[in-house]
Amino acid sequence: MSNIRVRYPPSPTGEPHLGNIRTALFNWLFAKNNKGKFILRVEDTDRNRLVEGAMESQLEALKWLGIDWDEGPDIGGAYKPYTQSERLDIYKKISDRLIQDGFAYKCYCSQERLAQMREGYKKTQSIVGYDRKCRNINSLELGEINNEKSYVVRFKTPLEGKIIFNDLVRGQVEFENIRLDDFVILKSDGFPTYHLANVIDDYYMKITHVMRAEEWLSSTPKHIHIYNSMNWEIPEFAHLPIILAPDKSKLSKRHGATSILEYRRLGYLPNAMVNFLAKLGWSLDGETEKIETSELISNFSLKKVSKSGAIFDIDKLNWLNGVYIRGLTADELTFELLDYWKIFPSLELPVNIDYDLLKRIVPLISERIKTLNDAGPLISYFFSDTVKYKKEQILQKGLNFSDVNIILEKLYSEVIAIDDFESNVIETNLRNFVSESNYKTGQVLGILRVIYTGLDVAPPLFESMEILGKKHCVSVISRAIDNMKSS
């Protein structure tokens, strides 16, 4: 057991975003690879954006994917609490200490003044950021202002010098201090900003590697300043590439599903999802596409993480999910489907489906579906006595309706004569029938396909007939004959 500790700190402000989950996955893989700990923390310091039930969704998403945590809000741990809103006293204490030591100061500027200040910047196009009005406020003025006025605490960023650090993904990065403004560390409602809370928690929770999205790269020097002023050891940083939409912008709702839970609903398998997400921004060797989670863990390395953002390619996900579905045994796929329909019932199917029946059907569709959601429409004919189809569907290439009538009549006596109603017997009989007739295979079997399935594109015929059973198959033909006559 190494002492490597990483963390995933979601904010309960909405559904678990694909990009965040990918970040969680990389952290988790890194922890597992190093035999370290993966810690879950709730960053709920923005009281305005809290969403009811959001944290539950976050946990649900991780559980679904099999990403487990060693410490967290629900299971506790040596460094609890793991929810920031329960750690307010710690943030206040550090904030006071920073003020006392001259690293931070109270700022009484109103929101209005700050807004005006920014307006002014816009016109002159000069440096943006806080103008440091309260930075050097003297004690007399401070006394006048008094305690009754609300304030924020700002960090007193050094005016010269620079911060240089080594990012595990990007290498050495430099920022000049003068470009940083005096950022807020404690808000007027007493809650810390991300910058403060994140540093304090990472320190107290003994986080060794901070792996987060690329958008944090620019604020890393702020964090380093806080570490330095507290004389705390600075963790390693790794800024991960972002997941992009097909138009190269940040993946957002207008591009379709962004919540990982949405992909569960759409019928993707968790293993496939993990595999796909892992390969978005990381690669094993440029050859291997399907990598099991255990393999992912043993091979994961930050050195192989790419620097540039990756576009989320739904086509490739569909393909990979298909690969995973095809890799399942009949038993496994049957379970997966049943579980899936339990949560997301299929409109095309009855509520209770018999396990054994489904298990017989599954081999017919496993290589025809890309997602679990594809299965319903493809197999509904097994669960309905009267399948609907349009008359034109029956009309196979090169046939007219009287041909169809003739064929159906002959087929009736042919099918009713099959004693051993098993797919290869059915196949032999029907193929013999076709070769002795003047019709083509596709024409005859096409008619059967339509009357049995109602589909133009369907699972294999003979196997379907076997499962449907002789009685059903015979009566469907006779009903088809009646239908032809009546219209």
Added chain:
RNA sequence: GGCGCGUUCGUCUAGUGGCCUAGGACACCGCUCUCUCAAGGCGGAGAUCACGGGUUCGAAUCCCGUACGCGCUACCA
């Protein structure tokens, strides 16, 4: 505007100075199999390695510049 990061087939990527007339995968196209659709097999098209300069006997790989994209520049994370 400033600062930072990035840039190899449409997409994900391999590639760390000679094995690269750039490899794999998805998507696409063709053939094959065939009761339809898939899956599978075979094959094809697709990248002057963003651009321009260097360094070197030799550069996708090292250096400099430019362009473009993205991010940050909140009492959001």
